[in-house]
Structures are given as C-alpha cells and as structure tokens.
Amino acid sequence: MEFRKQTLDNGLEIVAECAPRAYSAALGFFVKTGARDECDENHGVSHFLEHMVFKGTATRSAADVNRQLDEIGSHSNAYTSEEQTVYFAAFLPEYQARAVELLSDILRPALRPADFETEKLVILEEIAKYEDQPPFGAHEKCLAAHFGGHPLARSVLGTAASVARLSRDQMMEYFERRYSPRNIALVAAGNVDFDALVALADRCCGAWTPYDAPREIYRAPPHAGVEVFCKPNAAQEYMIQVCNGPASEDEDRYAGRLLATVLGDECGSRMFWELVDPGHAESAEMSVCEYQGAGLFMTQLCGPPEDTADNYARLNQLLAETEADGVTEAELEQAKSKICSHVVLGSERPVNRLFAVGGTWLTRRCYRTVRDVTDCYRRVTSEDIAALLARYPLSVQTAVAVGPLQDAEQVVGPRETRALRTATARKK
Amino acid sequence: MGQAIYTEQFDNGLVLVAEAMDWLESAAFCLLTPAGCNRDPDDRPGLANLTRELAERGCGPRDSRQFISALELLGADTSAAVLVAHTSFGGTMPAESLFPTLAIYADVVRRAHLPADQLDDARLVCLQEIRSLDDDLSQRAFLELRRLLYGEPQGRSASGTADGIEAADIDDVRRCFEATYRPDGAILSVAGKFTWPALRDHVAALYADWAPRPPRELIDTPEAERILHLPHDSTQTHIAIGYPSIPYRHPDYYEARAAIGVLSDGMSSRLFTEVRENRGLCYAVQAHCHSLRDRGSVLCYAGTTNDRAQETLDVVLAELRRLAAGIAVDELERLKAGLKSSLIMQQESSAARSSALAADWYHLGRIQTVDQVRSVIDNLSCARINAYLASHPPRDFRIVTVGEQPLETSRGIS
Numbered sequence: 120m121e122f123r124k125q126t127l128d129n130g131l132e133i134v135a136e137c138a139p140r141a142y143s144a145a146l147g148f149f150v151k152t153g154a155r156d157e158c159d160e161n162h163g164v165s166h167f168l169e170h171m172v173f174k175g176t177a178t179r180s181a182a183d184v185n186r187q188l189d190e191i192g193s194h195s196n197a198y199t200s201e202e203q204t205v206y207f208a209a210f211l212p213e214y215q216a217r218a219v220e221l222l223s224d225i226l227r228p229a230l231r232p233a234d235f236e237t238e239k240l241v242i243l244e245e246i247a248k249y250e251d252q253p254p255f256g257a258h259e260k261c262l263a264a265h266f267g268g269h270p271l272a273r274s275v276l277g278t279a280a281s282v283a284r285l286s287r288d289q290m291m292e293y294f295e296r297r298y299s300p301r302n303i304a305l306v307a308a309g310n311v312d313f314d315a316l317v318a319l320a321d322r323c324c325g326a327w328t329p330y331d332a333p334r335e336i337y338r339a340p341p342h343a344g345v346e347v348f349c350k351p352n353a354a355q356e357y358m359i360q361v362c363n364g365p366a367s368e369d370e371d372r373y374a375g376r377l378l379a380t381v382l383g384d385e386c387g388s389r390m391f392w393e394l395v396d397p398g399h400a401e402s403a404e405m406s407v408c409e410y411q412g413a414g415l416f417m418t419q420l421c422g423p424p425e426d427t428a429d430n431y432a433r434l435n436q437l438l439a440e441t442e443a444d445g446v447t448e449a450e451l452e453q454a455k456s457k458i459c460s461h462v463v464l465g466s467e468r469p470v471n472r473l474f475a476v477g478g479t480w481l482t483r484r485c486y487r488t489v490r491d492v493t494d495c496y497r498r499v500t501s502e503d504i505a506a507l508l509a510r511y512p513l514s515v516q517t518a519v520a521v522g523p524l525q526d527a528e529q530v531v532g533p534r535e536t537r538a539l540r541t542a543t544a545r546k547k
Numbered sequence: 548m549g550q551a552i553y554t555e556q557f558d559n560g561l562v563l564v565a566e567a568m569d570w571l572e573s574a575a576f577c578l579l580t581p582a583g584c585n586r587d588p589d590d591r592p593g594l595a596n597l598t599r600e601l602a603e604r605g606c607g608p609r610d611s612r613q614f615i616s617a618l619e620l621l622g623a624d625t626s627a628a629v630l631v632a633h634t635s636f637g638g639t640m641p642a643e644s645l646f647p648t649l650a651i652y653a654d655v656v657r658r659a660h661l662p663a664d665q666l667d668d669a670r671l672v673c674l675q676e677i678r679s680l681d682d683d684l685s686q687r688a689f690l691e692l693r694r695l696l697y698g699e700p701q702g703r704s705a706s707g708t709a710d711g712i713e714a715a716d717i718d719d720v721r722r723c724f725e726a727t728y729r730p731d732g733a734i735l736s737v738a739g740k741f742t743w744p745a746l747r748d749h750v751a752a753l754y755a756d757w758a759p760r761p762p763r764e765l766i767d768t769p770e771a772e773r774i775l776h777l778p779h780d781s782t783q784t785h786i787a788i789g790y791p792s793i794p795y796r797h798p799d800y801y802e803a804r805a806a807i808g809v810l811s812d813g814m815s816s817r818l819f820t821e822v823r824e825n826r827g828l829c830y831a832v833q834a835h836c837h838s839l840r841d842r843g844s845v846l847c848y849a850g851t852t853n854d855r856a857q858e859t860l861d862v863v864l865a866e867l868r869r870l871a872a873g874i875a876v877d878e879l880e881r882l883k884a885g886l887k888s889s890l891i892m893q894q895e896s897s898a899a900r901s902s903a904l905a906a907d908w909y910h911l912g913r914i915q916t917v918d919q920v921r922s923v924i925d926n927l928s929c930a931r932i933n934a935y936l937a938s939h940p941p942r943d944f945r946i947v948t949v950g951e952q953p954l955e956t957s958r959g960i961s
Contacts, residue, residue: 251783355682398672423678
C-alpha cells in the first residue's frame, strides 16, 4: 500500500492509495461543492448538475457516455451531499485509461437545453420518490429547523418548486463558479498505475482554467425546538432529533463517533436495549453528521404513533443519563471493537478506500492509513467522552416528527412541550 | 489462479462449503437452516420470523446481552433474516474471530433458549416490522407481486401477519425451532482467510452430532389473481410487474439472465434509456431475475408520479415485449463486460463469496468457480439468447400497483 500525490499546474490535485495486488481499481473526481454552496435562487442546482454531468459533453452524447461507461464494465455512479459532489467508477485495472479519459471528459458537461428539460423531470420524480418514502422528509425538515439561516439548512435535492424554477443558465453559472480544478481532487484507490494516471489526467484536465472557489464557513448557532408535520396516512411516526457535535476538522470527532455507537448503534447500544429490543420502537439509532465548521449527533426514532410520547421520553431520559454519567469502560471497548473491525473489513474493497481517502483529502488535505484511523479510535478514553458531552450537551436538541400525530403535545407530552417552546423562544 | 474450494457433507445432512481467500484479512459465513416462512403453519404466518427473533435472545451459556456483546467484541458484523425456504444467519469478521463466531452460531441454531419471558417483546418487534411495511410502498408492491407469482406457500411474506404473530405462543415457537432448525437441508458456507483442515474439524466438532428430523412435504396452491391495485394517497404510483421465468438451476439460466441484463443492467440498458433517459418518466426503474429452487420469475419495478404512471406502465410493458424480438451484439458485449467485472470484484469480498457459495449449493448442489462462470459468460451468444427469448417470450404478466388510481392493464395480459 503506497500513498502517492501530485498537483497539476492548474491546481488539480491527484491523490492515490495504490494497492498493486488488488483485483480492481476505483477512481473518483471529488468536487468540493454541494448544497451549502447554493443560495435560495439556485437551490438544488448541485444535485441537478451532478445528473447533467452524465448527459454528455462537446464530443459525446448522453447515450455515448452511458454506453462507454458500460463498455468498460464499470460500476459507476455519483452522489451529492451538503459539501461534496463525487463522480466515481470502479473497474478492472486494464480499463484505467478509458475510465480516466471518460470521467475527465464528463466533468466538462455540455448542459444541452433539451437534456436539461428531460432531466429536470427525473429530478422531480426523485423528489416525489422521497416524499413517499419513510421518513417522509423528516431528515431534511430537521436540518432546516436546526440550521435556520445557516447554509447547511439547505436540502440536497432542493424542492419541487426550486428545481422547477432552475434555468440552464443558472446551472452553467454555478458550474463555472464551483468546478475549478483548484476545487477538485482526482482520487484513486486499488490497483492503480499512478504515473499513467497523472500523465493522462494532465492531458485530459491540464487545460481546465483555474480560479478560486471559496466557501463560506462559520459555526451554526445552537438551536432547540420541536416541529410536527402531520401525515395522516402514515402507519408509523418518524422522528429525527439532532444535537450539535464535532465538525469534520475537529479532533474529537473520533470520540463523537464512539459515543454515537455506544448510544445508538443499530444493535447492542443503549437505544437498542431501551427502545428496540423490548419492541417499543421499530428503530432508534444515533449517527454523526460531520461538516466543515459544524457537526451533529442525529437520532432517528420510529415507532407507533400512540407510543411516540413514551418513546421520546425514554430517549430523553437516556440522553440525560448519558450527559450526566458518561459511558462505561466496557461500553467504550465494545464500541471500539465494532468500529475498528468495520473500518478494517471495509478497507478490503478499493471502492471503499476511494471514499475514505477522497473524503479525508477533501476535508482535511491529509492521508490516513487504515491503521492511523483505528489508532485514533483506540486512543479515545472515557474522559474524552466526558469532555465531549460537556462541550455538546445532548439536552439541547432540535426535533422534527412526521406521521399521524398532529401537534407537539402529542409527540413530546405536555410538560416537555412547554420546556422546548421556552427554549426556542429564548433563542429569538 | 485456481480457487481453493472445499466441501464436506456430514452424515446428518449438513453441508459445509468453503473457499479460502488468503489475500484477505477477513472471513465471512452464511448458515442457512431450512426454517423458511414456507414452513409457517397456515394459521401462524410469521412464526419463523418470531422464532428467529427469539433464537437471538440467548443461546448456550449466554443471555441476550451476552450474546450480542460477545459478537461485538469479536468484531463480527452479523445479521439474520427469514427467507422463503430458509432462515439465514451470517456475518463478516476479522479472520481470527471466525471460529469463536461459528461456535456462537452453533449455540443459536442448536441451543437457543427461546425465553418465554421475552416472547411479548419479540412479538412486539415482529409487529413493528409488519407495521413498517405499510409505509414502504414499493416493498408492499413487491410482496404482493411475489404472492401473485408464486402462490402459497412460496409467495409468502416472511413477516407474516399481525394475527399470526399475535396467535403464536411459546410452544409454537419451540415446535417451530425443533422442526426446522435442523442439519438436513442446512448449508454452512465460509469464505475468507482460514485453513481447511482446521475449519472442517472445528465445524465437525460443533455440528456433526446435530440430529436430523423427519422431512415434511410442502403443498403448492397457485394464485389465480393476476392484477392487483392497492389504493394509497401517495405522490407516486408504485408499479411492480412480474412474469414466470426459469430458475437458477435451469441449463438456460444464463441466457435468461443475460436478456434481463440487457433490459436493466447498467446505464445503457433498455429500461434506463427508454424510461428514464429518453422520457424522464422515473428516477427508479429496474428489472431482475428472481429464483426459488424449482421456479423463477422476472420482477420489474418503476415508481413515477401519478399522472405519468399509465405511460410508464405502457413503456415498461412495451420494452418487456420487445425483448422477445431479441438483443443485439453490442448490447451483449457491454453486458459481458459488466458481468465479468462483478464476478472478479466478488473476489475482494469474503461476504459476497460466502453468499454465492451458499446459493450455489442450495440451487445447484455444487459450487461454480469464478473461472467456470467466466467461461459461461464468454460463451454467451446472441444466437442462443435470442433463441431462448423466442421460445420464452415475456408474457403472463402479474401487475401490482400502489397509488391513487388503478391503471389500464389489459394490454399487459396476453
């Protein structure tokens, strides 16, 4: 396993974790842009543009792109988040040159008006799909409530109205502002010929014009409150609750992930034993979301509407106990085993390493081996967790419920409602 | 490089199939016991799932918490599920944790406590699962489609019904465990880093004295219904289409699979191109082959906003029918590239290989090596695929829709 890095004259960084014995290779363009780089006028453009990137270039039609991606037998796709847009492909090593050439080319899309209008329909269908699917937008609604006027409040997909309003010119303007080679990393993992990769990238991407693509980063203010969105024909009540946590550049993020595992891993966590194992809730899980300058502990709780108030009280009791008493050494050790094993097992596939290496490079401009990462987890102590809990109180939280319940009182019970409303009012 | 594949059939019927993958640091296993939902008593739909839930609440010397804690300290990422013909337990772990994890699962399938004082909790967990399906519209469409295609008992939903779960008591669970957690018909597959003699001996020590049970026949009752609409006030209409095809064990399976690959694998496939790229009708559209041991089907799905649902159904059905006219050489070549990549990338995952081994043994009674499958793929030809399609044209469609309005489906019936 060898880490290699080179920067083209126009600022495009090429980084790779080369594993010559791997069966496959994976390659991705990691663009440092996403929903947080949008404004109200172009909300949803990052994700829509991600779709349009596959619709052809000056020399290729959409059908050409699709056909050629399939011809090299690649598993290719793309995703957009609040902060990144990633185009990637996993393929057999003999197809490296074709993959590099093809992915490089589509990163300069034609954005043809006819394709733009047809793809807009697909995006609207994607939005409709998530409207019908649990947790029925609770995740986006909760982030919007929690972040308020902060750029991270913006959902990745946009809304049906914002996407319908978008024009091709707005998209081109956004592309020309964000897809600078200085704002993109070309990342590779697995059985990669690095020298050939650099030479070909220089030929394909060397002429891309560089410019600065700054991002506004500031801490999100703390927020607390509860909102309820009634969906009468849902069978279950879906709650998303968030508290502030470490940001992606914070060193205590490892402690944060361990805490989330102890509290809310799918199996064997405090939430599992308190809520899921006894059958009170269908699911109760905590995960972390890390962004530049902001982080969250996110809990999702799903169960019968009539049990929601009790379950929410159980959850908050559990969070309060944890905030007061921290975690036990045994819990911490178990969480470390679980996470470290997951990191090590996941690293066997080049495509998984691609996301780990690319994500780390884009957010922190550094490279971490699998061993570096597991060492960071192993070093966390229960005192670190206590310090983390003092820094990010789990009792300050924003919650959103979507389901048959109609108001906050039904969701959180009368006394809790008063407390949360007071907390919200104080912030204003 | 030749694959190191091993098999051992124990006297009690249990089969151990294993593939050594020395280049990995992990190991994975899959243990199939013949405790499928197709064995649920008619008045206890969901019993196998309830039994599975209780089987994981303490076994051997461990109570429920000790069971989960032991697995987590081993770094084993495990799961369990009830399928039509089996209950499946499986997991991936660091190679050094393989033997202790297999020992724990020997306790699960042979010495589960099935604690009566946890029956109510386990029942609630199963009821939550059933309830969650009400909100998962595409899954509901698929479950109904499988019922229409396979009838009773092979088309059942593993979750069963609320009535079935409510009716089951601890004696039902214990009887189900006794009758269906059995070595005859069970398959244990292992892939990853291990040495074969040690694995064989370890598994023999854990499982060789597991006593077989008398077999019980299943009686099939086909389903006459072909078209079903479930009204729901939703943004999209969820369309599930299926038709009978051949099972994995059939000599022409790869011809059938290749045809569906041309229809749905990859971004240049026919469904993606015609439904999504050219018309913008859907975000999600796909088709795949589904196989039971003795029969198979093709299952398709498309989700689209209500006012475009009819057009979507019509276009998907037209593409299914167009398959009968055959596929083109360039389509097949692209498909082969994708299938071969997937096959080779399987070698990077112990979990993928252990699942493939178990499936091969269940369906074929033998293991196909990667080289054998590659050779089958290389030898696929348009002529043979088109001959297959001409003699097995897509027809006898079953159609399930979930959404505001039923769709015009008469063009689907042939």
